[in-house]
Structure formats: C-alpha cells, structure tokens
Amino acid sequence: MSKKLVAYFSASGTTARAAKDLAKAAEADLYEIKPAAPYTKADLNWMDKQSRSSVEMRDKSSRPALADADANIAGYDTIFIGFPIWWYIAPTIINTFLEAYDFSGKKIVLFATSGGSGFGKAVDSLRPSAPKAQIIEGAILNGRPNVSRLKELAEKY
Numbered sequence: 001m002s003k004k005l006v007a008y009f010s011a012s013g014t015t016a017r018a019a020k021d022l023a024k025a026a027e028a029d030l031y032e033i034k035p036a037a038p039y040t041k042a043d044l045n046w047m048d049k050q051s052r053s054s055v056e057m058r059d060k061s062s063r064p065a066l067a068d069a070d071a072n073i074a075g076y077d078t079i080f081i082g083f084p085i086w087w088y089i090a091p092t093i094i095n096t097f098l099e100a101y102d103f104s105g106k107k108i109v110l111f112a113t114s115g116g117s118g119f120g121k122a123v124d125s126l127r128p129s130a131p132k133a134q135i136i137e138g139a140i141l142n143g144r145p146n147v148s149r150l151k152e153l154a155e156k157y
Helices: 014-026 052-058 092-100 122-129 147-156
Strands: 004-008 029-032 078-084 107-113 134-140
Touching: 004 014, 014 029, 014 078, 014 107, 014 147, 078 092, 092 122, 107 122, 122 134, 134 147
Parallel strands: 004 029, 004 078, 078 107, 107 134
Antiparallel strands: none
8 A cells, every 4th residue: 555645735724624634534644835925815816916826826937935845755655735726727836846856756646626617737737847756637626525535536546
C-alpha cells in the first residue's frame, strides 16, 4: 500500500474542509500549503483587477512565497493536492509548491473546489511545474462530499 499525503491551499476554508475529509477517508497525512503573506478578503476580490489574486493570476510567472517548505514529499508515493479554482486554473501558489520540491516519480492527484467551473486548464498549467511527476485530474469536491465518494477517490489512486 502506498503512503499518501493530502496537501492543500485554502483561501477561505472551503478547500480545507474538503482536504480534511479526504485525508480521513484516504487514511493520509495532511499538509497545509500556506502563503507567506495570508490572503485577505480584499486580496480575493476577483472583480477588482488590482486585487492581489487578480494580479497574480494575470501574471503566469507569479510565484507567491510559501510560509514554509517543510513538507516531507520524499516520504510519499501519492500526493493529493487541493486548491480552489481561480480563473479556470489552480492559484499560482500551487506552482510555487510544486517547484519547491522534487516530485520525480510521484503520482499527484488533483482535487479542487469551485464556485461553478470544472478543472478548466488546471492540469495543463501545473505540469511544467512538476515535469517528472504524473499529474492526474481527480475530482471537484464542493460542499461536503459524502464519505463513499471520498473513499472511492482515495482508493482509485
């Protein structure tokens, strides 16, 4: 049986709830991807073209700093990475996270939360940040996914 990690970035708490439920269902360890400068409500205002999230998402080379880089990626075979969908892709802090570690030979299963869109181009936008990993589109986990759905996702990978 492979050792699993659920790593997640959550700006408002929605993805954190999904990540905790998935970690429990998968019997996986849990790791929060934290930005060095936490996002405020104003930073997340997608209707403001000058908000932090809008500026970061327009700049594909944006790499928000991480609060720490102490995830023990080497100790895991499968890493579930969760995030909210922003502008039809993952927030650029996920690229920062992927580029901070060696994911060679790892299986990365993405899960996301979204106000209404699917994964969009999230997988394609993340592949260059972990080129030696296998990145798989997992599932959108909005609301409180039921335990059987979470176990199914966990067991599939």
